[in-house]
Amino acid sequence: MAPPMLNRLRNLFSGKRSYQAAGGGRRGQSMQTMHHQLHSIAAARGTLAARARYLAANNPLAASAVEAWVSALVGTGVKGQAKAPAPLRNTLNVAFETWTDESDADGLTDFYGQQDLIIRRVVIDGEALAVFVQEGDQIRLRVLEAEQLDASHTATLSNGNVVVQGVEHDAKGRRVAFHIFDRPAGMELGVARQRSRYPASEVLHVFRRIVPGQVRGVTWFAPVMVRLNDLDGWRDAEMMRQRVASLFVGFVIAPDGTAAPLDGDQQGTAVSGAMAPGTLTYLSEPGQDIRFSDPAKIGQETIQFADITEREIAVGLGLPDYLLSGDLSDVNYSSIRAGMVEFRRRVEALQHSLLAFQFLRPVWRRWATLECISGRVEASTAEVLPVAWITPRQHWVDPSKDVIAEIDAINAGLMSRREAVAARGVDIEQLDAEIAADNQRAASLGLTFTTPPPRPPANDNQPAAKAA
Incomplete structure (x- = not known):
């Protein structure tokens, strides 16, 4: 019988065997590990982004995934709505909407188009970069290529600050500056690129942080890149086999x-x-x-294999599979509604934590502060900073049922009318002004519109009325 101390030591060092996934043997040896995720991100980020860019440009499923995320997160654009009192709120909303047409320093799109570009690069490259451009008392935005942030620049500076992959941190770990090239790689045009130091207040760096201490973003295609490449190769092989078989x-x-x-x-x-x-x-x-020759045929198991693989890719990208493939053949009302509800939760979380917090709010703070300083808006900074962001309307599967449920929630005090209107991607002040103007115009023309009373619920057991 082994001494008690020996048993305790044996149990201490063999405790991980209680978890099969941490065990050894042939099964355990075939499982890959990632001990230092931050190091893995730093080493693989550039290669992953380059491969994701190729897939997004050449693979139909990858291109569809990018468009699906951009459409869900941005759509026609996320609009800002000031939370100031009524007169000031209306002034700020009108001024900001006017500014959105002039926000692009390159003059190629508006603020909502820049949102589209930001999310598109975040999905593909894993991160997006933009800088403020001051033009007199006006502010503009310029979206940059993420690779302009010098990933090769890692050093300890003389003032004690540390630069990690182009991002400079102070002694407390706060981001204080970004080291950015003046043009993308391959655009030197005979002149070497120049790297400049931008204060963190002048830079918008947008990425989804998945690890504490993460400095640079990782492409959203990382979990499915191998699957996409293998599926692409398999489809090419199947296509070639069918081409040969058709001869x-x-x-x-x-x-x-x-x-x-x-x-x-x-x-x-x-x-x-x-x-x-x-x-x-x-x-x-x-x-x-x-x-x-005996031409090979595509069997049902081949089609099922392709469908299963596409579903795995959709899951890895966080998308419902019908958004990735466009195939609605196996979708019914219940399944598509349940899938949309879960997907919308994910979209709302990303809109809040990623798009609004890292991009939209800093832009509003900079713009609203400049409006006060320039004297275009007579108010204090504290009054103009609060803002709400109205996301694009999410379309319903069954509009009739959803509208009735929304009206019931408002009547029961479970949601406000402002919340319901904002969910449609509409500014409630603008909506009420339009309704009032319509009613006034209809009254001036002697027009009367009535709303039909709600229909009673259908009773299938009630006998049909007899004709008189």
Whole structure:
């Protein structure tokens, strides 16, 4: 019998065996590990982004995933609505909406188009970069290529600050500056790129943080990149197999053992040309029989394998599979509604923590503060900073049922009318002004519109009324 101390030591060092996933043997050795995730992100981020860019440009599923996330998170654009008192709120909302047309320092799009570009780069590259451009008393935004943030620049500075992959931190770990090239790689045009130090207050660095202490973003395609590449290669192989199989080829024997006067390349006792539909290859060896090719067919199991793989890719990208493939053949009302509810939760979380917090709020703070300083708005900074962001309307699967449920929630005091209107992507002040103007115009023209009373619930057990 082993001493108690020896048993305790044995249990201490063999405790991990209680978790099968931490065990050894052949099964355990085949499982990969990631001991230092921050180091892995730093080492693999650039390669992952480059491969994701290739997939998004060439792979239909990857391109569809990018469009699905951009449409869900941005759509027609997330609009700011000031929370100041009524007169000041209206002034700020009108001024900000006017500014959105002039926000792009390059003059190629508006503020909502810049939101689209930011999210598109976050999904593909894992991060997006923008800088404020001051033009007199006006502020503009310029979206940069994420690779302009010098990932090769990692150093300890003389003032004690530490630069990690182009991002400078002070002694407390706060981001204080970004080291950015003046142009993207490959755009030197005979002049070497120049790297400049931008204060953190002038830079918007947007990425989804998945690890504490993370400095740079990781492409959203990282979990599915191998699957996408393998599926792409498999589909190419299947397509080539079908192309070859479609070349229905016959082999014909010449009675005299010669292939003359046939054209083609002589290979031993056979003469053949390039394979094409309807090709016949003539054999000059007497006594042989004629044979026809047997085209391979795509079986049901092949289609099922492709569908399962596409679902795995959709899960890894955080998307419902019908948004990735566009296939609604297996979707019914209940399944698509349940899928949309869960997906919308995910979208709302990202809109709040990623788009609003890292991009929209800093832009509003900078813009609103400048409006006060320049004197265009007569108010204190504290009054103009509070803002709400109205996301694009989420369309319903069954509008009739959803509207009735929304009205019931408002009547029961479970939600406000402002909340319901904001969920439609509309500013309630603007909506009320439009309704009032419509009513005033209708009254001036002597028009009367009535709303039909709600229909009673259908009773399938009630006998049909007899005709008089």
